[in-house]
Amino acid sequence: MYFYQDKFMPKEDVHISPDDRGYYFGDGIYEVIRIYKGQLFERQRHLTRLAQSAAEIRISLPYTIEQINAILDKLIAESNIQSGNLYMQITRGEGPRSHAFIPNTEAVMLAYCTEMVRPLEQLQNGIAVITIDDTRWLHCNVKALNLIPNVLAKQSAFEQGAKEAILHRDGVITEASIANFMVIKNGILFTHPANNLILHGVTRAVVLDLAAQANIPYEEKAIRLEDLSDIDEAFITSTNAEITPVIQIDGILVGQGTPGPVTRKLQQLYEEYAQ
Ligand code: PDD
Numbered sequence: 280m281y282f283y284q285d286k287f288m289p290k291e292d293v294h295i296s297p298d299d300r301g302y303y304f305g306d307g308i309y310e311v312i313r314i315y316k317g318q319l320f321e322r323q324r325h326l327t328r329l330a331q332s333a334a335e336i337r338i339s340l341p342y343t344i345e346q347i348n349a350i351l352d353k354l355i356a357e358s359n360i361q362s363g364n365l366y367m368q369i370t371r372g373e374g375p376r377s378h379a380f381i382p383n384t385e386a387v388m389l390a391y392c393t394e395m396v397r398p399l400e401q402l403q404n405g406i407a408v409i410t411i412d413d414t415r416w417l418h419c420n421v422k423a424l425n426l427i428p429n430v431l432a433k434q435s436a437f438e439q440g441a442k443e444a445i446l447h448r449d450g451v452i453t454e455a456s457i458a459n460f461m462v463i464k465n466g467i468l469f470t471h472p473a474n475n476l477i478l479h480g481v482t483r484a485v486v487l488d489l490a491a492q493a494n495i496p497y498e499e500k501a502i503r504l505e506d507l508s509d510i511d512e513a514f515i516t517s518t519n520a521e522i523t524p525v526i527q528i529d530g531i532l533v534g535q536g537t538p539g540p541v542t543r544k545l546q547q548l549y550e551e552y553a554q
Pocket of ligand 1: 429458516
């Protein structure tokens with residue numbers, strides 16, 4: 280079942296207007312929320328971020344958070360999915376193509392759930408990544424629909440036989456194309472501060488909470504490309520990737536080239552917390 284513009288309907292009945300500003304301009308925001316055991320994981324954090332993204336780009340949410348919660352509850356109940364995710368997006372609405380906002384236009388929400396199994400092989404064995412220039416705008420904290428730089432970075436990774444691209448601005452590592460990035464050096468976890476240059480990942484926040492509880496020291500401090508030759512462990516975090524170890528960067532092994540002990544500890548804590 281899909282939710283589109285005030286109604287629940289089968290996918291076949293969703294007819295999106297070519298005048299939707301999401302289609303013309305990528306003028307909208309989105310969230311991806313994980314479903315574990317038929318429940319939305321960290322729903323509150325996702326909805327708080329959704330409201331912040333909307334406010335930052337001046338979209339008025341078409342519903343209250345209570346109404347959105349009721350819509351999501353119904354989608355989850357009807358889909359009966361135990362393991363998967365919920366995708367939702369809100370665009371600035373419909374109207375003839377014109378860059379400036381069109382007065383009195385209602386934002387349009389689309390939401391649905393899909394089944395997904397956990398990426399067990401990658402969680403166990405880790406992934407290879409490449410590094411690439413971060414060519415995105417300066418509002419990466421907004422979970423905006425326009426993802427062209429992310430799409431191109433991810434595609435470059437695939438074309439080089441890797442699974443993810445780690446982005447950097449003039450040598451300063453920000454995050455990955457669809458995940459946050461963390462490294463471990465001498466027992467300390469480092470990740471880019473939650474400012475306008477990265478998406479404030481929900482998984483990132485959960486991992487930092489778990490690190491604090493487990494007395495794993497962390498610093499929200501950016502590292503540079505040249506620091507990568509001297510790290511002990513690395514991993515990416517996201518709703519879908521959870522905590523995926525990074526075992527190779529630009530063809531060079533991270534540590535011994537296998538997931539390290541701090542990564543394993545955090546994976547275990549995350550699994551206990553999420554499942
Ligand atoms: N992406 N950074 C970027 C650029 C992302 O696109 C994502 C998630 C994250 C991790 O955020 P979270 O932990 O809240 O999932 C970080 C989603 C899943 C996507 O675009 O499909």
